[in-house]
Amino acid sequence: MAETLQMAPADMPAPTSRIGRFLDSDVWASFTRSKLTMLAAALTFVFIAMAVFAGVFAPQNPFNPAELDLLNSRMPPLWDEMGQAPFLLGTDEQGRDIFSAILYGLRISLLVGFLGVAFSATLGITLGLVAGYIGGAVDAVIMRIADIQLTFPAILIALLVDGVAKAVLGGHLDEIMTLSVLVFSIGLSFWVQYARTVRGSVLVEKNKDYIAAARLIGLPAPVIMLRHILPNVLGPVLVIATINLALAIITEATLSFLGTGMPETMPSLGTLIRIGNNYLFSGEWWIVAFPGIALALLVLAINLLGDWLRDALNPRLR
C-alpha cells in the first residue's frame, strides 16, 4: 500500500485498467527486488500516516493549553525509571508530551515540504516548458536567472525571501501567514532544478515528429506544451520532486531552527529541535533527541526512495 502511494503520481493517474499494467511494469519489479527501498517506503508511509492522523495517535494535543500540566514538565522517556505513562518519549518544560509534539510537528514539516515542492515544481516546470519550447530570448532570460540563482545556496535564498516577505507584510505574522511565507521562500529557492531538467527534456521532445504532427494540424503552442510535451517530461521531475521533498523538509527545519520559521505556537520538527536545544546541556536530552531522530529518519527514507526512483526510471541503469 505504501508503495502504490509513492508511485501513484508517476504511472497511475487513472484507476483499474492501469493497476494491472503497473504491477507488471519494470518499475514495480525493481521495487519489489530492493528490500531497502521497500523499508524506506514503509517508513515514509508510517510517517505520513502518523502525521495525517496525529490527532488519533497522539495521547494529548500539545497545542491545547488545557491539556498541559506543568506538574508533568521535564519528564524523561517511559523506559527511564522516572518516566511516566502516557508520556512515551518524555515531556518538555511546559509538560508537553514529546511524542505528541513530534506527530504534530511532523504534520507541519510534511505540509511545508509538500506545498513547497508543489510550488517549486509548478513554477519550475512552467518556466522550463516555456524556455525550452519557445527558445530564443525568452529561453535566454529564464535560464540566465536560473544560472544566477544557482550561485547562491538555496537556504540563503529562502532566508532572503523569508526576510523580505516579513518586512513587506509587517513585523508579526500569524501561523498560517508564516507557513505561507515558508512555502513561498522554499518554492522560490528550488525551482531552478525543475526548470533546467524540464527544459532539457523539452529540447529533446520538441524535435520529435509527434510534435511536428501536432503542429501540422495547427494546434497552438500552449496546447502542444500541455497535452503532448508535459506528460513526456514528467519522469525526471518525479525523481527531483522526491529528493526535493527531503531537501524542502530540511530547509524548513533549518529556517525554523534559526528562528525564522514556524513559531513555538505551531512548531515543526525544526522548531522542536530549536526548543529542545536549550535543554541539551541541562540533562533533558530527549527534548531535542527525539525530534532530531524523527527528522533524520524521515529525510533518509525519502532520499532512499528518490535514489531508487532515479535508478528505476533511468533505462540506461536498468
Next chain:
Amino acid sequence: MTERPFVEVNDLRRVFDVSKPWLNRVLEGGEKQYLKAVDGVTFNIAKGETFALVGESGSGKSTVARMVVGLLPPTSGEVTIDGVSMSNAADAAERRRLRRRIQMIFQDPYASLNPRWTVGRIIAEPIRAFSLIEGEKDIAARVGELLSFVGLHPADGAKYPHEFSGGQRQRVAIARALASDAEFIVCDEPTSALDVSVQAQILNLMRDLQDRLGLTYLFISHNLAVVRHMASRIGVMYLGRIVEVSEGRELFTSPKHPYTRMLLDAVPDVGMTGRQRIPVQGEIPNPINPPAGCTFNPRCPLANERCTAEIPPLRSGVACHAVQEGRLAPHIAA
C-alpha cells in the same frame, strides 16, 4: 497541361545559420556560417500523382518536405497548394482550411507517435482539432474505421504505441494522416526504419490507399528502388538542388546527369545481373562550404572549367553543362 498543378514549388530556398554562439565567435574569431540546405528548388505535382525526391544525406530533401507542409518557413521562394500560397499573409484564412487537406508521414514511427497517448486518441486528434465529427461515439467509430482501413483491428485503439511493432506503428501514423481526410500526404522516408518485408506491406498499403482515395504523394527517400516502385515522377537532389527530374521509369533506363548515373551504379545489385558499373568516387562535400559552380564538379568525370564556375540551370529535366553541351556519352543502360 492546361489546369494549374495541385502543388507548385517555386524557387524554394532555405538557409540555416550554423554559426558558433556569439560569445565563441567573439573570443575565438570566425565568421558567421550559413548552410544552404535548399538552394532554388522548383517542381510541380499533379493531383493523384506521386512525385519523389531522392538523394543522399545532406541533399536537402527532408528540408523541402518540411517547407512544403509548412513546418519550416522558407528563406525565400513559395509553395502553392491548390492555388493557396503557404506563405502569403493574404491567404491566411484559406490556409487554415487547407491545413486539413495536407498531412505528413514521418520516418521514425517510434518518434512520430506520442508514447503517452493511446493509439485511438492519437488518431482522433486531427478529427477533434478540425471538428470534423461531433460526439465521442461517432469519433470512436471513425477511429475504428480508420484502423481497419490500414489493416489494424478497431480494438487496437485502446493500446499504446509501444505495444506495436514498427510496421504497425507506421500504419497508425498513416491512419492519423487519413483522419482529417487529407488529400496531399508528404511522406518523409516512410519505410527506411522498417524491415524489408514490413516495408513491402507499407508500400503496398500506401499504393492501395492512393488508388482508393486518389491521394497525392510527395515521397522523400534515399532508396532508389523504393522510389522507382512508388513514384510516377522523380527529382534527384544533390546538395540542395534538383539535378535531374524525370518520368519514373525513364530515370532508370536513361539517366542523364552524371550524379544520377553514379547513384544508380552504386546501388547494390540484388538481381545479381552482373551489370557493368563505373566505380563510385569521392564523398558528398561539406554543405557549409560547397564547391563553386556545379556542386557535383569535384566528383564528376565530365567536369570542365565551366562547371567549376557556373551553376548549371535545370533545362529539359537536367542541370548539367555536359549534357547541355552534348559532351555526354550515351549511358550503357542498366
Next chain:
Amino acid sequence: MREGRETMSVPVLSVRDLRVEFVTRRGTLKAIDGVSFDIAKGEVLGVVGESGAGKSVTGSAVIGLIDPPGRIAGGEIHLSGLRIDNLPPEEMRRVRGRRIGMIFQDPLTSLNPLYRVSEQLVETIRTHTNLSASAARKRAIDLLAEVGIPAPDKRIDSYPHEFSGGMRQRVVIALALCAEPELIIADEPTTALDVSVQAQIIALLKRLGREHGTAIMLVTHDMGVIAETADRVAVMYAGRIAEIGPVRDVVQNPLHPYAQGLMGAIPSLEADAQRLVQIPGAMPRLSAIPPGCPFNPRCPHAFDRCKVERPEAIQHAEHRVACHLYDQSPARTEAVA
C-alpha cells in the same frame, strides 16, 4: 574450388548448434536457438535477417560479447579448431584483439575521440606484434593506404571527428586489420552510410577477403549488400537459420518460403511490379515464438506438421534449408513451392 577447400581444411569459424538465451524476470527468451554454420578461409558469409532475427546476437556470441542477462546456453564455437565459446574472459579478450577483428555500424563506437588515429592504430599494432614504434607507424600508414584513405601519411595524425563518415569506417576497417585477424565480424558496416559511400566500403571488404584470405562474417539487413559482397548467405528467422547456401542460389532461387517472401518484398531497380510480394504479419517476439516451425503462422505453404514439429536443416542441392517441404522422408507432402 571452394567446396574442395572446405572439406580439406579446418574452417576458420565453425559454429555448432549455438544457443543464446536472455534471462528476464518474465522467463527465459531464446534469442538464438540451434544455429550452425562454417566460414572458410577467404570466404564472406552474409548473415541476413530482419530485426529480431538474432543476426547481431550471433555475431556478438562469436566474439564473446554476450553480456548478462544474456548467456550462451549451448553449442560450440571453434576458431580454426580452437574452441572459444568457453574461454576465460582474459584469454577471449586476446583472441578478440588478435584473431578476430570487429567492424560495427557506427564507426564512432570503435574509435576513441580523444586520441589521434595514429595513436590508436600504432597502439593496436604494437599490442599484437613486436614491431618498433616507427615500424608500427609505417605499417599503420600502409593500412590506411590499403583501405583507401588519400594522403595517409598526413591524415594519420587527425582525430576521428576530422574524418567523414565513410572515411571513419575505413579507419575502423584499418584498425580491425591491424593484427591481421583470421576472421572479421562486420555488423551492419554500411548501414549508416550513403549509397555512394556504401558501394566503396563493400568493394573494400570484398577485396580484403580476397587478398588477405580473411574470413568475413557480414551481418546486415540489406539483401543488396549481401548479394554484392557475400559468397554464401545465411537467412535467419526468429533465432534460427532458415536457409543457408551460395549467395546466387539463395537470392535467385530461394527454397525456404520465408526467404522467397523476403526476396519478393525487395523493390527492384530492374523488374516492374505493381505490388510487392508481402509476407503477412510480423516476426514473432522472442517471448512468443510459435511451436513447430517459427514461420508457420505466416507461411503460405504451412501444413499440420509445421505447427508441431520443428524442421531440421536439410541438405537440398547446395542449400541447407530448415523446412518440412523439402523433407524426403515418407511424411513429406507433395506441396513443394
